[in-house]
Amino acid sequence: MKSLSLMTGNAAAAWGARLARVDYIPAYPITPQTEIIETLSSWIRNGEMDAKLVQLESEHSMLTAAGAASSTGARVFTATSSQGLLYGMEMLYNITGWRTPLVLVNVSRALAAPITLEPDHNDVLAARDSGFLQLHAENCQEIVDMILLSYRLAEDRKVMLPAIVNLDGFYLSFTRERVALPDMKKVAEFLPEYNGSNPFRASRPVAKASSVLSSNLYSYFRYQMHISSLNALSLLGRISGEFESLFGRSYGPVEEFMTDDADYVLVMTNSFSTIGKQAVVRMRSRGVRAGLLRIRMLRPFPADAIASVLAGKRAVAVFDQNIAPGSGGIIYPEIVSSLYHLKNRPEDVFPVIGGLGGKQITMGEMEMIFEMMHKGHWSAEGPHSPLYLMRNDEIESVKKNLQIAGQVVRQ
Amino acid sequence: MLLRIRFHGRGGQGGKTASRILGSAAFDEGLNVQDSPVYGAERRGAPVTAFTRISDGEILERGFIFDPDVVIVMDETLLEDPTASPLSGLREGGILFVNSSRKPDELNVNLDGVEVVTLNITDMALELLGKPILSTASAAVAAKLISVVSPDAVTSAVRGELGEGSLSPEAIQMNVALAGRAFSLVPSFKLSTKENYSPGTVVPIGVISGMEGSEDILLVGNSALRKTGDWRIYAPTIDYEKCTNCMICYAYCPESAMVIETDGRPVIDMENCKGCLICYRECPTKAISITREVRAL
Numbered sequence: 001m002k003s004l005s006l007m008t009g010n011a012a013a014a015w016g017a018r019l020a021r022v023d024y025i026p027a028y029p030i031t032p033q034t035e036i037i038e039t040l041s042s043w044i045r046n047g048e049m050d051a052k053l054v055q056l057e058s059e060h061s062m063l064t065a066a067g068a069a070s071s072t073g074a075r076v077f078t079a080t081s082s083q084g085l086l087y088g089m090e091m092l093y094n095i096t097g098w099r100t101p102l103v104l105v106n107v108s109r110a111l112a113a114p115i116t117l118e119p120d121h122n123d124v125l126a127a128r129d130s131g132f133l134q135l136h137a138e139n140c141q142e143i144v145d146m147i148l149l150s151y152r153l154a155e156d157r158k159v160m161l162p163a164i165v166n167l168d169g170f171y172l173s174f175t176r177e178r179v180a181l182p183d184m185k186k187v188a189e190f191l192p193e194y195n196g197s198n199p200f201r202a203s204r205p206v207a208k209a210s211s212v213l214s215s216n217l218y219s220y221f222r223y224q225m226h227i228s229s230l231n232a233l234s235l236l237g238r239i240s241g242e243f244e245s246l247f248g249r250s251y252g253p254v255e256e257f258m259t260d261d262a263d264y265v266l267v268m269t270n271s272f273s274t275i276g277k278q279a280v281v282r283m284r285s286r287g288v289r290a291g292l293l294r295i296r297m298l299r300p301f302p303a304d305a306i307a308s309v310l311a312g313k314r315a316v317a318v319f320d321q322n323i324a325p326g327s328g329g330i331i332y333p334e335i336v337s338s339l340y341h342l343k344n345r346p347e348d349v350f351p352v353i354g355g356l357g358g359k360q361i362t363m364g365e366m367e368m369i370f371e372m373m374h375k376g377h378w379s380a381e382g383p384h385s386p387l388y389l390m391r392n393d394e395i396e397s398v399k400k401n402l403q404i405a406g407q408v409v410r411q
Numbered sequence: 412m413l414l415r416i417r418f419h420g421r422g423g424q425g426g427k428t429a430s431r432i433l434g435s436a437a438f439d440e441g442l443n444v445q446d447s448p449v450y451g452a453e454r455r456g457a458p459v460t461a462f463t464r465i466s467d468g469e470i471l472e473r474g475f476i477f478d479p480d481v482v483i484v485m486d487e488t489l490l491e492d493p494t495a496s497p498l499s500g501l502r503e504g505g506i507l508f509v510n511s512s513r514k515p516d517e518l519n520v521n522l523d524g525v526e527v528v529t530l531n532i533t534d535m536a537l538e539l540l541g542k543p544i545l546s547t548a549s550a551a552v553a554a555k556l557i558s559v560v561s562p563d564a565v566t567s568a569v570r571g572e573l574g575e576g577s578l579s580p581e582a583i584q585m586n587v588a589l590a591g592r593a594f595s596l597v598p599s600f601k602l603s604t605k606e607n608y609s610p611g612t613v614v615p616i617g618v619i620s621g622m623e624g625s626e627d628i629l630l631v632g633n634s635a636l637r638k639t640g641d642w643r644i645y646a647p648t649i650d651y652e653k654c655t656n657c658m659i660c661y662a663y664c665p666e667s668a669m670v671i672e673t674d675g676r677p678v679i680d681m682e683n684c685k686g687c688l689i690c691y692r693e694c695p696t697k698a699i700s701i702t703r704e705v706r707a708l
Contacts, residue, residue: 006438006446114626171474175447176434271473278471360475365613379615388616395614406630407623 007179009172012140013079013105013165014039016147018049019187020103023074025053026065031117032169033081033107059088066102067095070162071208073199075151076102081169082109082123089126095162096131096225098209101154101194102162103147104132108270109169110357118358119168121270121322125330131225133163133232134299136269138255140179142296143167145249148182148191152239155194158231168271170358186246229300236297253302255294256309258284262291263314264373267335269295272321272355279366290370295331303338310339315348315373320386321355328386329353350378354389365389413466414602415476416553419497420485421642423455425546428572429483430461432550436560436568437465445470456642456685458495465559478502480604483553484509485545488641490520501525504603506556510545512705526600528556532593533644539589540582543644547573551590555597562594639666643686645701647679653698660690660699
């Protein structure tokens with residue numbers, strides 16, 4: 001394997017699991033994630049990887065098996081997408097409570113109905129409050145690296161929580177780009193073998209997942225989970241330095257792209273951030289001091305890091321590639337609440353909703369967001385009302401489709 | 412430098428592989444590359460679009476290419492397909508390649524400042540591979556048109572990309588030959604594309620009434636105007652002297668394009684026959700023959 005190669009996001013995810021030397025992979029297929037499992041399965045079959053892969057009968061069973069195996073002290077990897085994540089939702093909350101440090105890759109795909117294949121983040125954000133750590137990737141390189149970082153974070157005694165690494169379907173899963181694969185020996189140095197605490201062993205009974213019927217015990221363990229999750233934030237700072245010294249790449253909980261002297265900052269997550277960065281470069285060439293803040297770590301939420309970047313900016317726009325019907329974007333209120341205590345908080349924090357179901361975004365739309373921030377003109381309903389990205393040509397194509405389907409568009 | 416190449420093909424023709432061969436060849440030349448396909452539910456014959464971005468710097472783009480420098484149309488019938496719309500956004504100064512035996516001025520394509528190039532790569536593939544698989548020829552054509560990828564890099568990318576599959580060494584060698592021939596037969600042009608993107612106007616959500624609650628389809632036959640037989644490259648013909656009305660062809664046709672007449676005879680619906688040739692292979696009395704069609708409908 002050359003040190004630099006072209007690979008898809010799905011291949012990068014499989015490499016992450018291989019380099020992490022995982023022991024057990026419970027699997028269930030779903031587009032656009034299936035290639036990850038297929039790749040791992042072929043490596044195991046060819047003897048290139050020493051792990052056990054089992055196909056379960058559903059994502060619910062898959063996650064149960066993942067949590068149970070992790071409880072025995074095995075290093076566990078699994079992957080799903082969209083409806084699969086929702087089908088396993090009950091177990092997400094269980095295995096965080098079991099404190100099993102496995103890594104789950106979610107390949108974002110918008111939720112049904114209507115059913116579709118391309119990405120938005122309602123799937124992974126439905127797991128937002130499950131207790132999983134969440135790292136969201138912008139490119140294929142980050143997928144490999146985030147899986148390695150996730151195991152380090154998850155398996156730390158102060159954390160002991162599972163982690164989700166999120167990558168966008170199609171935009172990353174099926175997109176090839178340049179990836180530098182970390183050297184296996186250095187990976188072993190960064191991520192040693194996992195030694196679980198209190199694992200199941202023959203002749204040494206341990207009761208796991210025992211019920212607590214008292215509310216004080218329940219509260220105690222829920223607070224434990226919350227504090228453990230927050231511990232991952234400071235831990236990331238430390239292990240990111242270690243990672244950088246070994247591999248030359250550094251990962252804070254947020255990425256600052258031309259934000260230092262920026263007046264107008266767009267907050268984004270995941271792969272569409274690349275398009276946002278181009279808009280920043282173009283606005284800069286026209287003399288507008290634009291910048292982009294990308295949230296890499298969504299859980300624990302890096303509120304302080306976000307506040308320190310956005311403090312004193314003239315205007316901020318938050319791009320939510322998700323929609324909470326009846327409310328708006330899911331990340332917008334989290335950004336606003338991290339800024340409210342600041343004396344020099346940005347005067348305007350504008351919400352944007354776009355890219356639902358992978359809806360393509362033109363450079364013109366990205367630049368328009370910066371123009372609106374620059375002019376301070378937001379929607380007629382007020383600055384807190386989201387800008388919903390939908391172009392006139394897209395509305396026309398929707399009308400055409402509805403007519404073909406026999407529906408009349410009322411206006 | 413950032414070159415954007417968009418491939419338009421049909422499921423099964425090799426559009427995705429073409430974008431990867433071109434990507435690998437450019438990567439081999441030391442350039443930065445991003446390639447990706449877009450397709451819906453995977454289905455042979457459905458329009459497939461694939462993209463290759465090539466740059467000597469970082470690529471701050473992702474996903475769909477709205478404003479390509481080069482468009483490669485691997486199936487001529489896609490020119491008229493409204494869902495594929497292969498010409499959309501092609502930049503002035505760019506190049507359009509169409510896999511066709513017709514001359515550029517016979518294509519009825521009116522694009523200002525766009526160089527139109529045609530070559531029948533389907534016949535080339537049939538001759539060398541025995542199959543209408545166009546990935547290597549399309550990638551080679553694109554490589555020649557963008558002038559930054561050498562024929563040697565294309566050859567090694569063809570070997571690299573096809574070597575991962577189950578192809579025999581002979582088949583890979585024929586693909587290398589096909590790439591070489593396509594590369595040499597396509598003229599080279601100087602790209603002189605200008606920035607072309609149309610921003611599109613964002614419309615207020617107020618145009619959405621909230622009254623179209625779900626994606627219900629209220630009309631039957633809403634794809635009646637879409638003739639799915641237009642990408643056929645071989646047409647089956649039934650010899651009724653040999654046909655015994657056994658209905659094997661009817662049972663096997665995956666497109667329901669074999670219709671049984673009241674007298675029991677099978678008749679092929681040529682507007683929707685996709686030319687998969689399963690009937691030709693399955694007919695127990697060898698009553699079905701095939702002929703090459705350059706343009707089906």
